[in-house]
Amino acid sequence: MSIRTRFAPSPTGFLHVGGLRTALYNYLFAKKHHGQFILRIEDTDQTRIVPGAIENLIDTLHWAGIEFDEGPNKGGPYGPYIQSQRIELYQKHARELVEKGYAYYCFCSPERLEKMREEQIKSKQQPRYDGTCRRLSQEEVEKKLAKGEPKTIRMKIPEWGELTFHDLIRGDVTINFKTLDDQIILKSDGFPTYHLAVVVDDHYMKISHVIRGEEWLPSTPKHILLYEYLNWEKPQFAHLPLLLNPDRTKLSKRQGDVAVEDYRAKGYLPEAIVNFIALLGWNPGDEREFFKLDELINEFSLERVNKAGAIFDIKKLNWMNSHYIKNADLDRLTQLAIPFLKEKGYDVANFQKVKIIVEAVRTHLEYLAQIVDHVDVFFTETIEIENGEAQEILKLDSSKIVFEKFIRKLQELDGEINRENFKQLMKEIQNETGIKGKNLFMPIRIALTGKAHGPELPLLVEYFGKEKIKQRLERFIN
RNA sequence: GGCGCGUUCGUCUAGUGGCCUAGGACACCGCCCUCUCAAGGCGGAGAUCGCGGGUUCGAAUCCCGCACGCGCUACCA
Numbered sequence A: 001m002s003i004r005t006r007f008a009p010s011p012t013g014f015l016h017v018g019g020l021r022t023a024l025y026n027y028l029f030a031k032k033h034h035g036q037f038i039l040r041i042e043d044t045d046q047t048r049i050v051p052g053a054i055e056n057l058i059d060t061l062h063w064a065g066i067e068f069d070e071g072p073n074k075g076g077p078y079g080p081y082i083q084s085q086r087i088e089l090y091q092k093h094a095r096e097l098v099e100k101g102y103a104y105y106c107f108c109s110p111e112r113l114e115k116m117r118e119e120q121i122k123s124k125q126q127p128r129y130d131g132t133c134r135r136l137s138q139e140e141v142e143k144k145l146a147k148g149e150p151k152t153i154r155m156k157i158p159e160w161g162e163l164t165f166h167d168l169i170r171g172d173v174t175i176n177f178k179t180l181d182d183q184i185i186l187k188s189d190g191f192p193t194y195h196l197a198v199v200v201d202d203h204y205m206k207i208s209h210v211i212r213g214e215e216w217l218p219s220t221p222k223h224i225l226l227y228e229y230l231n232w233e234k235p236q237f238a239h240l241p242l243l244l245n246p247d248r249t250k251l252s253k254r255q256g257d258v259a260v261e262d263y264r265a266k267g268y269l270p271e272a273i274v275n276f277i278a279l280l281g282w283n284p285g286d287e288r289e290f291f292k293l294d295e296l297i298n299e300f301s302l303e304r305v306n307k308a309g310a311i312f313d314i315k316k317l318n319w320m321n322s323h324y325i326k327n328a329d330l331d332r333l334t335q336l337a338i339p340f341l342k343e344k345g346y347d348v349a350n351f352q353k354v355k356i357i358v359e360a361v362r363t364h365l366e367y368l369a370q371i372v373d374h375v376d377v378f379f380t381e382t383i384e385i386e387n388g389e390a391q392e393i394l395k396l397d398s399s400k401i402v403f404e405k406f407i408r409k410l411q412e413l414d415g416e417i418n419r420e421n422f423k424q425l426m427k428e429i430q431n432e433t434g435i436k437g438k439n440l441f442m443p444i445r446i447a448l449t450g451k452a453h454g455p456e457l458p459l460l461v462e463y464f465g466k467e468k469i470k471q472r473l474e475r476f477i478n
Numbered sequence B: 001g002g003c004g005c006g007u008u009c010g011u012c013u014a015g016u017g018g019c020c021u022a023g024g025a026c027a028c029c030g031c032c033c034u035c036u037c038a039a040g041g042c043g044g045a046g047a048u049c050g051c052g053g054g055u056u057c058g059a060a061u062c063c064c065g066c067a068c069g070c071g072c073u074a075c076c077a
Helices: A018-031 A053-064 A086-100 A110-122 A136-145 A194-204 A214-230 A260-266 A268-280 A293-299 A314-327 A330-343 A351-364 A367-375 A391-394 A398-412 A421-434 A440-451 A457-473
Strands: A003-005 A037-038 A103-106 A152-155 A162-167 A171-176 A184-186 A209-213 A237-241
Touching: A003 A018, A018 A053, A018 A209, A018 A237, A018 A260, A018 A293, A037 A053, A037 A162, A037 A421, A053 A260, A053 A421, A086 A103, A086 A152, A086 A184, A086 A194, A086 A214, A103 A136, A152 A214, A162 A214, A162 A237, A171 A268, A184 A194, A194 A214, A194 A268, A209 A214, A214 A237, A260 A268, A260 A293, A260 A367, A268 A293, A268 A314, A314 A351, A330 A351, A330 A367, A351 A367, A351 A457, A391 A398, A391 A440, A398 A440, A398 A457, A421 A440, A421 A457, A440 A457
Parallel strands: A003 A037, A209 A237
Antiparallel strands: A103 A152, A152 A184, A162 A171
16 A cells, blocks of 8 residues: 655645644655655635635745645646535535434534533533434424525534544554534535545545644544544554644744744745754654755654654754755855845845855854844945954054055965965965964954954955955055 | 643753663853854763652663643634
């Protein structure tokens, strides 16, 4: 049997980092076993749909490198992959369940149900459907149906007994039917609820492994019951631990960004996000921490997924992202950094020059948006010498000697100055004057930028070029 | 409230009865490297393994109870 997994988000907004991890684990597991990964859109709650969310979801998944084999905009043998386009299928099976006696029509109004719930809570009872319509006679049902009363369909939960199922991550889980409600599976608007839709689709789409968030664990028995009622083969289940806020509540907005998009917009690299998120709840069993997507596919296994929730620690994400920034291809990194510089109004017309800037400051960045905090020395034309160390060094007699020597060497130099010949040049000055270390390099740094701290000198020099360097140094000779 | 699932340094985690005086990583601190700031290298501090009972020669690892946290308890997913 081939392995088939799916990621089934609701198009209610942006892709959540928790959702990305669920998608990733499903993808990794499928690919590890040479199976298929399917994207399915669960839009059965028409009131919560956000326009553009599907495109956004697909785009973000693509950005992360998680490619699905079947899904919306792509097709596949078991489509359509959007639930609102499969309504008749769910209705058919809901009716089938009624006919078989595993479900029944319910004519209770939302108002009545709400009132009932309130009263149950007030009298400290367990909020639960009271079974009014389950006890309706055949005739009464026919009559109400004929009158066209608004109706839903509820699945029957056995009145006693319990159900044990095996979860690939948690082991055997047992739930007593007494704690389960006769769940509505088809709403009055004709749309199915999650519980019906998920079972029908997973069946028809031949899903072999249902890998989803822990919040679904308590309702899994309902799904298993449905498989049994419909006489379908059950998939395997694996319930992932939750991603949490620093205060251990379920990861949510307010306490930082949760949309993958937000991280993308700040200049986090997809490989860093994927690597980081993969390690939230899973580890390879040894001390390696850096994994490319194909390495994750190779290493991944559900057996090594943790049971406890994991706090989303932005500091560790930042560290991991900075690692990837340091090691990224420089052309690519420059392309990614340009929008941030442009937005700040910096001139980015000369790609080669921007590249030098990116190379010079990349070790300072946790994410690309921070680049604008480190590049002012490359763009200011007005050099002001800061107080303190910078002023002191310029006053040194040796500094003037360095300037004079350096300007002369520049004039003698064939072609432009670059990081290599700059180092050579400085070595010569050191040999000729005996000035070295701080006294040799600092004056140039300060004359060029006005500051005692900043990016690597060889790169600054290469960036500015002969003419500009000469202008800036000459200021201090007389 | 009921039910379910969890609980190892602040955080992510290794650990499946003796290798654990509990290992690694982030963050933090120090040293080295270095023209500076970073990066990098080296080192330090940091966990009586939620608590209490067992089982065993021996328990973070097995069993029981409790506590705490989270999730679910919708015509939301």
